[in-house]
Amino acid sequence: MLLPVPHRRPGLRRALSLRQIPDDSYNPEILYVELWMLPVLFGPDGELMTALHRWFGVLLVVSAVPGCGVLIFIIGPPFYQHLTMLLIVAMSFQLRIRENRARARTRRLLNSARASGRSV
Template identity: 60%
Template sequence: MFLPASLRSLALHSAQRLRGVRGTDHIQEVLYVELWMLHALFGQDEERLTAFYGWFRVSLVVSAVPGCGVLVFIIGSPLYQYVSKFLIVAMSFQLRIRRNRARTWTRQLLNSARAWRHSG
């Protein structure tokens, strides 16, 4: 979600490389997203990347960081960059909450099954 300090220099380097992209007059917003969230956030065929452009006229450039996750560069007008950033962060938090709840539920189910097996 938020960019770890260790990835800031990589993000700055990548942002400088993206300066040649049309429409990058504004400061780019950069988000860090864990790799497992990528499919859930942007869809199987990245249809939501196109939807963000249609809704907010922002382009999302996804750049993989080997072994870490994904950097998402948001290119467009500043207001819609912040709206897009807020939306992606909110969706990421919801994914994290659902994942944690599923793990807790699975752990409780396994513990109750083990307890039932040992008592019978």
């Protein structure tokens, strides 16, 4: 999901100033991720962020957007920006699929318990 430009620019400026990244570096790729996905995607200590920086030479800057979620700015060479973006998008799709399957499984269990007359 893309956020409108007025929401992206302030987040990018704040994130760049926090990380002391010069403005003349590569144009960042910007991803929007829901807040609950962040620790699952990158691990509790950000292990995946470190690995992506080591493997592809990209820097991930995470900026929270109040009431919306999280913006991830991918800064680095364009090819590796796109590769990193595709990896993060694929992982977030898998997380969404798992969440939906778990929700459907819970719903089926509740419905079968109600149908059999047992209380849950």
